[in-house]
Amino acid sequence: MKKYIFITGGVVSSLGKGLATASLGALLQARGFKVRLRKLDPYLNVDPGTMSPYQHGEVYVTDDGAETDLDLGHYERFTGVPSKKSDSVTSGRIFSTVIARERKGDYLGATVQVIPHVTDAIKEFIKADTQSEDFVLCEIGGTVGDIESLPFLEAIRQLGNELGKDKTLFIHLTLVPWIAAAGELKTKPTQHSVKELLSVGIQPDILLCRCDRVIPVEARRKIALFCNLDPNKVIQALDVNTIYQVPLAYHAENLDEEVCRHFNIRSVKPNLEIWQNIVDRFSIPEGAVNIAVVGKYTSFHDAYKSLIEALRHGGIANNVRVNIVWVDSESLEKEQDHSQLKGCHGVLVPGGFGERGTKGKVEAIKFARENKIPYFGICFGMQMAVIEIARNVLGLKDAGSTEFGQCSEPVVGLLEEWLRGNVLEKRSVNSDKGGSMRLGAYDCYLQPGSRAQQIYQTSKISERHRHRYEVNANYKDRLEKKAGLIFSGLSKDSILPEIVEMPSHPWFIGVQFHPELKSKPFAPHPLFISFIQAAVKQSKLV
Numbered sequence: 001m002k003k004y005i006f007i008t009g010g011v012v013s014s015l016g017k018g019l020a021t022a023s024l025g026a027l028l029q030a031r032g033f034k035v036r037l038r039k040l041d042p043y044l045n046v047d048p049g050t051m052s053p054y055q056h057g058e059v060y061v062t063d064d065g066a067e068t069d070l071d072l073g074h075y076e077r078f079t080g081v082p083s084k085k086s087d088s089v090t091s092g093r094i095f096s097t098v099i100a101r102e103r104k105g106d107y108l109g110a111t112v113q114v115i116p117h118v119t120d121a122i123k124e125f126i127k128a129d130t131q132s133e134d135f136v137l138c139e140i141g142g143t144v145g146d147i148e149s150l151p152f153l154e155a156i157r158q159l160g161n162e163l164g165k166d167k168t169l170f171i172h173l174t175l176v177p178w179i180a181a182a183g184e185l186k187t188k189p190t191q192h193s194v195k196e197l198l199s200v201g202i203q204p205d206i207l208l209c210r211c212d213r214v215i216p217v218e219a220r221r222k223i224a225l226f227c228n229l230d231p232n233k234v235i236q237a238l239d240v241n242t243i244y245q246v247p248l249a250y251h252a253e254n255l256d257e258e259v260c261r262h263f264n265i266r267s268v269k270p271n272l273e274i275w276q277n278i279v280d281r282f283s284i285p286e287g288a289v290n291i292a293v294v295g296k297y298t299s300f301h302d303a304y305k306s307l308i309e310a311l312r313h314g315g316i317a318n319n320v321r322v323n324i325v326w327v328d329s330e331s332l333e334k335e336q337d338h339s340q341l342k343g344c345h346g347v348l349v350p351g352g353f354g355e356r357g358t359k360g361k362v363e364a365i366k367f368a369r370e371n372k373i374p375y376f377g378i379c380f381g382m383q384m385a386v387i388e389i390a391r392n393v394l395g396l397k398d399a400g401s402t403e404f405g406q407c408s409e410p411v412v413g414l415l416e417e418w419l420r421g422n423v424l425e426k427r428s429v430n431s432d433k434g435g436s437m438r439l440g441a442y443d444c445y446l447q448p449g450s451r452a453q454q455i456y457q458t459s460k461i462s463e464r465h466r467h468r469y470e471v472n473a474n475y476k477d478r479l480e481k482k483a484g485l486i487f488s489g490l491s492k493d494s495i496l497p498e499i500v501e502m503p504s505h506p507w508f509i510g511v512q513f514h515p516e517l518k519s520k521p522f523a524p525h526p527l528f529i530s531f532i533q534a535a536v537k538q539s540k541l542v
C-alpha cells in the first residue's frame with residue numbers, strides 16, 4: 001500500500017525543502033523502494049511559465065511538456081525518475097479546475113467552497129496518476145503561516161486523517177539559527193513554526209532542523225519537548241559543501257531510518273556508494289576549467305539552476321572543477337571589451353528571452369568562434385549563434401529574430417506550426433502566452449558522421465524543448481554552403497533545425513533544446529561531458 005510523505009517548511013524560505021525532498025527520495029530509493037516526488041505550489045499562476053526568472057528562477061520542463069518549479073529538477077537529478085505534468089500543481093491550476101467544474105454544473109446545488117471543493121481537488125491531485133510506487137513524497141511550497149498555503153495544509157491534514165498514521169508522515173523543515181550576540185543556537189523559531197503548523201491541525205512527525213553548526217543534545221531535547229516529539233525525530237540538517245552530500249548527511253543523522261521506523265518498515269541498509277563516489281569526484285578534482293556563461297540574469301543563479309548542475313556533472317565526468325564565470329551580456333555591449341572572456345576555456349550562451357542583452361551575446365559568440373574557443377549555445381544561444389554567423393560570415397547585416405519585431409532577414413522566426421506526434425500544433429502572434437510554446441520532449445534525428453552523432457553515439461535522441469521561435473530553415477542552404485555550418489540535428493519531419501555545428505571549429509555546437517534538464521550527477525549529459533572535455537583541451541593550449 002502506497003505511503004505519503006508531506007514536507008512543509010517553516011521559519012524562512014530558501015531552507016532547501018526541494019533538496020530535502022529529493023534527498024529523502026534518493027535515500028528511500030537506495031533502500032530499494034519505488035518513489036514519486038511531487039510539488040504543490042500555493043501561488044495563483046497556473047504554472048510558472050509566465051513568471052520572470054527573477055521571481056521564480058528556472059522553469060523546469062518535463063517530458064510531457066509541463067512548465068514546472070525548479071524543485072522538480074532536483075527531484076529528477078537525485079532520483080532519476082522523470083517528472084510528469086501530474087507531479088506539479090499550483091493554486092492557480094486547482095482553482096481553475098474547480099471553477100471550470102462549477103461552470104459545467106458539476107457541483108449543481110452546492111455552494112462552492114475552499115473546504116471541501118478546493119481541498120478535494122488538492123487531494124485528488126496528490127493521489128492521481130500513481131502506479132506501483134511505495135512512497136509519494138509531496139513538498140508544499142512556501143512557508144507555514146502564508147495565507148496562500150492554507151488550503152494545501154488543510155488538504156494534507158485531511159489526508160492524514162483519512163489514510164491514517166501508518167500511511168502518512170509529516171516532515172517539517174525549520175531553521176535553528178546561531179545568534180552571535182548570545183553565542184547560542186536558538187530553538188524558539190522552530191517552536192513557533194511547529195505551533196503554527198499545530199494551529200492548522202498538523203503535528204509534524206519528524207523535524208529537520210537546518211543549522212550551520214552541531215545542535216547540542218540539550219537543544220534537541222528542548223525542541224522535542226516543546227514540539228511533542230521523541231528526540232530521535234529531531235534531526236539536524238547541517239550545512240554541507242555540495243548538494244550531492246545531502247543524502248549522505250541525512251543518512252548519517254538517521255533520517256531514512258526514522259522514516260522507516262514511523263511506517264514500521266524493516267528494510268535493508270541503503271547502498272549509498274553512488275553518492276559517495278559523486279561527492280569524492282566532486283571534492284577532489286584533478287584540474288579546473290573556466291566556463292563563461294553569458295546571460296541576462298547572471299546575478300540570480302536560480303535562473304540557471306539545471307545549467308549550473310549540468311556543467312558540474314560535465315566536470316565530474318572529466319574529473320575537473322568547473323568554475324563558472326558569470327558574464328552579464330549587457331556589460332559586453334557597453335564596453336566592447338572581451339577581457340571577461342579572455343581566461344575562459346569555454347563560452348556558453350544559455351536560454352533566454354527578449355532583445356535586451358542580445359548584442360553582447362552575439363559579441364561573445366563571435367569572440368568564441370574567431371578565437372576557436374569551445375562554444376555551446378542552448379536554445380536562445382543556438383538562435384544567437386546562427387544570427388551571429390549570418391551577420392558576420394554570410395554578410396547579412398540585418399539578420400535577426402522576429403522575437404524582437406519585424407526584420408528584413410528573419411534568420412530566426414516565429415514557429416507557426418509543428419507536429420506533436422500526429423497532432424498539428426498551430427500558433428500565431430496573437431496566441432496566449434501561457435503554456436503555448438513548443439514544450440516537452442521531441443525526437444531529433446542526427447546526421448551520420450556529425451559531431452553531434454559522435455557525442456550521442458546514436459542517431460535518434462529525445463530532448464526537452466521550451467521555445468516559441470526557431471531557426472528559419474530557408475537560410476539552411478546558404479548557412480551550410482557559404483558559412484560552413486552544418487544542420488546536424490533535425491526534427492522527425494526534417495523541417496525544424498534542432499542542432500547546428502561548425503566542423504572547422506574545435507567545438508561549436510548550438511542546440512534548440514535544453515539538454516541541461518536531463519543531466520544527472522550519476523549520468524552526466526553527453527553534450528556537457530563533451531563540452532567540458534573540449535574546455536579541458538583548450539585549457540592545455542593557453
Ligand code: GLN
Nearest residue numbers: 351352379380467468469
Ligand atoms: N526566446 C527564444 C524562443 O522563444 C528562446 C527560448 C529559450 O531560450 N528557451 O524561441
